[in-house]
Amino acid sequence: MHHSVEGRGDASSAIQRMKKHPESYPPVIEDRDSNGLKITNNSFKEALRELDELFAA
Numbered sequence: 449m450h451h452s453v454e455g456r457g458d459a460s461s462a463i464q465r466m467k468k469h470p471e472s473y474p475p476v477i478e479d480r481d482s483n484g485l486k487i488t489n490n491s492f493k494e495a496l497r498e499l500d501e502l503f504a505a
Contacts, residue, residue, distance in 0.1 A: 475502055 463485075466473040477498050479491035 477502075 463476060463478065466476045470476075477495045478485060479487045479495050481488050481491055
């Protein structure tokens with residue numbers, strides 16, 4: 449999803465809004481590379497690892 453969307457309220461992005469209100473949203477896992485938010489093969493694999501760890505319990 450785009451990080452800047454309508455309805456983000458007082459947050460600078462949709463991601464920040466979700467992080468500020470974890471009671472209203474599912475866990476946020478950001479795909480990042482060395483330059484910031486970006487979906488790459490490696491960042492996607494890392495996000496899947498994080499999800500696996502989060503829900504393995």
